[in-house]
Amino acid sequence: MEPVIVFDNVHYTYPADEKESLCGVSLSIEKGSFVAVLGHNGSGKSTFAKHMNGILVPDEGRVLVEGLDTSDEEHIIDVRRRVGMVFQNPDNQLVANVVEDDVAFAPENLGVEPKEIRERVDAALRQVGMYDYRMHAPHLLSGGQKQRVAIAGVIAMQPDIIVLDEPTAMLDPQGRREVVDTVFSLCREKGMTVVYITHHMDECIDADRLIVMSNGCVMADGKPADIFANAELLRREGLEQPETARLLQDLRASGMRLEGEPLSVEDCAELIAQVLQSERSRS
Amino acid sequence: MLKDITLGQYFPGNTVAHKLDPRTKIILVIVYIVALFQANGWIGYAVVTAVTAACMALSKIKPSNMFKGIRPMLVIIVLTAALNIFYTQGTPVRPGWIITWEGIARAVQMVLRIVLLISGTFLLTYTTSPIALTDGLELLMNPLKKLKVPVHEMTIMMSMALRFIPTLISETDKIMSAQKARGADFETGSLVQRAKALLPILVPLFVSAFKRADELAVAMESRCYHGGEGRTRMKQLRMQTRDYIALALGAVFLAVMFVLKRYAL
Numbered sequence: 001m002e003p004v005i006v007f008d009n010v011h012y013t014y015p016a017d018e019k020e021s022l023c024g025v026s027l028s029i030e031k032g033s034f035v036a037v038l039g040h041n042g043s044g045k046s047t048f049a050k051h052m053n054g055i056l057v058p059d060e061g062r063v064l065v066e067g068l069d070t071s072d073e074e075h076i077i078d079v080r081r082r083v084g085m086v087f088q089n090p091d092n093q094l095v096a097n098v099v100e101d102d103v104a105f106a107p108e109n110l111g112v113e114p115k116e117i118r119e120r121v122d123a124a125l126r127q128v129g130m131y132d133y134r135m136h137a138p139h140l141l142s143g144g145q146k147q148r149v150a151i152a153g154v155i156a157m158q159p160d161i162i163v164l165d166e167p168t169a170m171l172d173p174q175g176r177r178e179v180v181d182t183v184f185s186l187c188r189e190k191g192m193t194v195v196y197i198t199h200h201m202d203e204c205i206d207a208d209r210l211i212v213m214s215n216g217c218v219m220a221d222g223k224p225a226d227i228f229a230n231a232e233l234l235r236r237e238g239l240e241q242p243e244t245a246r247l248l249q250d251l252r253a254s255g256m257r258l259e260g261e262p263l264s265v266e267d268c269a270e271l272i273a274q275v276l277q278s279e280r281s282r283s
Numbered sequence: 284m285l286k287d288i289t290l291g292q293y294f295p296g297n298t299v300a301h302k303l304d305p306r307t308k309i310i311l312v313i314v315y316i317v318a319l320f321q322a323n324g325w326i327g328y329a330v331v332t333a334v335t336a337a338c339m340a341l342s343k344i345k346p347s348n349m350f351k352g353i354r355p356m357l358v359i360i361v362l363t364a365a366l367n368i369f370y371t372q373g374t375p376v377r378p379g380w381i382i383t384w385e386g387i388a389r390a391v392q393m394v395l396r397i398v399l400l401i402s403g404t405f406l407l408t409y410t411t412s413p414i415a416l417t418d419g420l421e422l423l424m425n426p427l428k429k430l431k432v433p434v435h436e437m438t439i440m441m442s443m444a445l446r447f448i449p450t451l452i453s454e455t456d457k458i459m460s461a462q463k464a465r466g467a468d469f470e471t472g473s474l475v476q477r478a479k480a481l482l483p484i485l486v487p488l489f490v491s492a493f494k495r496a497d498e499l500a501v502a503m504e505s506r507c508y509h510g511g512e513g514r515t516r517m518k519q520l521r522m523q524t525r526d527y528i529a530l531a532l533g534a535v536f537l538a539v540m541f542v543l544k545r546y547a548l
Contacts, residue, residue, distance in 0.1 A: 055501055077507050085505040092495045093502035097414050097446050104517040106506040117517040139449040153506065 003028035004161055004193050005052055005083070009061035012047055021047040023216045024061070029161070029195060034187045036204035036224070037197040039213035040238060045197050048213065049165045052195065053083040066160065081110060084154030086164040090146035091139070099141075099149050100125065100134040106157040117156075124152040127190075128182050144175025148182055155186070161193040162186065168200065176200070201228075201242050205263040212237055225261035244268040293412050299525060300342030300410045305419025307526040308407050314533040315403045319396065321540040326548040328395050334536055335399055335406075342410050352405040353398060360397050364390040413445045418520060435511030447495070454491060458484050 005028065012022040021044045029035055039045040050056040051063050054070035063070045065079045084106075087093050096102040100121050107117045125131040128148040138146055147167050154162055164183060168176040180203050187194045196207065204210050210227050212220040214237050220227050227233065228245040241249070244263050251272070252258055258275055262268045295301070300308075315334075322328050339349065353360075373385030408416070421438035428434050459469065462483050469480050 050501075053505055055505065077509060080505060080507045085502075087498065087502055087505075089498060091450055092498035095443065095446060095499070095503060095506075097412075097442070101414065101517070105503075105508075108515055108517060109507040109509065111513040111515050114515060114517055114519050117515065121517065137449070138446075139453070157506065 001030035001033070004031045004066055005029040005195075006064040007051070007061070008064070010051060010058040010063060011060035012051065012056060012058055014047075019216075021216050022051070022058075025216075025218055026061075027211070027218060027221065029193060031160075031193055032187070032191045033208045034184070034194045034196065034206070035209045035211060036207035037195065037211045037213060038199065038201070038204055038239065040199060042215075043213045044216035045213045046165055047216070049085070049163050049195065049197050052161070052163050053080045053085050055085070077110075081157055082160050084157050084159035084162045086147070086150050086154055086162065086167050088166045088169050090143060090150050090170070093150050094138040094146060094153070097137055098134075099130065099136050099138060102138060102149060103134075103153045103156050106153060110157065120156045120158065121152075124155040125149075127155055127186070128152045142175060143171040144178040147171065147175065147179050151179070151182055151186075159192075161195065163195045163197070165197045166199065167196075168198065168203065176203070201240055205242060212239070225263055228263060229261050294344060294348065294409050295412075296343060296410065298341060298343050298410070300338065300406070302525065303410075303529055304520055304522050304526045305411050305415040306423055306520065307522070307529050308411055309416075309419050309423060311529060311533045312404055312407045314537050316400065318537045318540040319399055319403065321537075321544040322392075322396070323544060324548040327540060327543045328392060330536075330539060330543065331399055332395065335402055338406055339402070342406060344406065344409050348409070349402050349405065353401050356397065356401060360394055363393050363397065367393050414442060417442045417445070418516075418518075422520060435514075439511075443499070450495075451488070451492060455484065455488055458487050 007025045007027050010022050010025045011020060013020045025048065037045050037048065047056065051058060051070065052065065054063075054065075054076050057063075057071040065082055068075045068079050068082075070076070070079050094102045095105050103121045103124055104117050107120055112120070121134075122131065125134050128151050130145060130148050130152060133141065133145065133149075138149060141149065151162075151164075151167075162183075167183075168179050171179065183194055183196060184206065186192045196203070198204065204224055205228075207224055210220070210222065210224040211218055212227060212233070219237055220230070220233055228242055229249070231241055231245075231249060234241050242263060244265060245261065248258055248261065248268065248271075256275060258271060260271065262271050303311075319331050322331050339346070367390035368382055368386045371383055371386035371389050373383035376382050376384060376387070411419070417438050420441075421434060424432070424434045424438075459467075463469070467480060467483060469477065471477075472480070
């Protein structure tokens with residue numbers, strides 16, 4: 001798989017801080033993959049996200065987006081067009097009084113032809129399921145709907161990568177579901193590369209890759225199933241094991257022979273049922 | 284309680300008045316104001332009143348809504364009327380009275396002028412959405428860019444402000460409730476005390492507004508905002524036949540008023 005974003009030994013300290021917020025992060029993100037980034041407040045995960053489209057540039061090391069250096073002022077618009085960014089507070093990222101005008105904001109900035117903007121806006125709104133709300137005022141929408149409009153605003157830019165910085169932190173469970181489903185469909189159906197930053201364990205389960213951050217460093221990087229099976233690492237990072245992983249672990253400890261690490265509730269139930277059935281038929 | 288505030292005072296509709304290009308409407312309002320100040324005789328006022336009534340009928344705005352716009356100005360209207368009645372020289376209504384026929388006539392005309400001025404300008408905001416208004420203003424002021432007037436910056440600030448008014452109002456509501464829950468009292472006490480009571484609302488409101496502004500700036504930059512240069516618009520305003528007709532009618536109206544003034548009618 002070809003890498004679309006490359007972090008090369010990135011160090012960053014906020015001007016008012018003494019402690020480094022990123023201390024030597026090196027990794028690359030593959031095209032078309034769904035990468036979840038997990039960590040507590042102050043773990044550096046937002047700082048990490050803001051490096052991906054040049055909002056912050058490294059003090060040391062470099063970040064390459066499809067080969068473009070983010071610290072190069074000349075290409076900054078190119079970088080930002082390629083990497084769409086969705087933020088935590090939906091209220092503070094919508095710029096217009098009407099949903100469709102907001103979605104049109106990025107293509108307007110890029111100087112796209114009016115006719116094409118119209119097409120992009122309609123397509124983006126359909127994609128996130130907000131087409132029927134195109135004439136509404138954003139402040140009258142629910143949190144989940146606002147966040148989907150924000151996602152549409154980014155899609156209309158036609159980016160290759162979409163970075164979401166805790167997009168569900170301020171939403172109720174219903175809104176969270178809406179946003180997570182939308183983001184997954186973007187990755188699985190449209191082949192977009194997604195970097196999804198969160199502190200909700202359960203949202204990372206279906207990701208292709210999970211990165212755990214703490215104190216500005218990458219503590220773990222791998223398949224979600226492998227990381228969630230590592231109870232010791234999770235305890236050290238103060239992260240809770242998903243319920244399914246904990247159940248499997250307890251069952252194993254009590255002598256049941258289970259193979260694999262299914263994380264979704266359905267898969268987990270299926271595996272246990274299978275094992276129970278085979279045990280019953282054996283006895 | 285704060286949610287009742289309707290800013291911009293836009294009443295959506297589908298009439299000709301709503302469909303006109305905002306640029307046409309802005310120009311027409313200017314024409315209207317100039318024409319109104321040409322009126323100095325009864326015929327002149329009658330013409331302006333008739334034109335205003337016709338526009339109101341076209342826009343299907345209820346007269347009661349018009350009155351709502353005039354109400355805050357009532358004090359000024361009454362004061363103007365009184366001053367004109369009592370301080371105009373001429374033939375007294377009855378011998379010995381201070382009130383003169385000329386004074387009454389002046390007062391009526393002055394009141395008409397103020398009421399017409401308010402109604403005419405309100406017609407613009409009643410029939411044009413704030414966004415369309417800012418778009419129209421930007422385009423009309425475009426030639427000023429040559430004089431290095433930051434037209435794009437001004438209009439984007441205006442539309443951002445409009446966008447955040449409801450957000451900030453609901454935030455104010457929230458802060459007020461939070462302070463009330465802790466025993467703050469906004470409704471009793473002298474004016475000074477009540478003004479002081481607003482401080483615990485304003486401080487958090489400002490702090491959060493600055494935070495919002497910061498986040499908004501980052502979000503805008505993330506969406507490739509880099510000023511007005513090379514920017515296109517999805518919705519392009521296009522002048523249509525009805526706009527040209529409206530502008531022509533406006534010109535006729537203005538000409539009529541100039542003629543009437545010439546003959547002091």
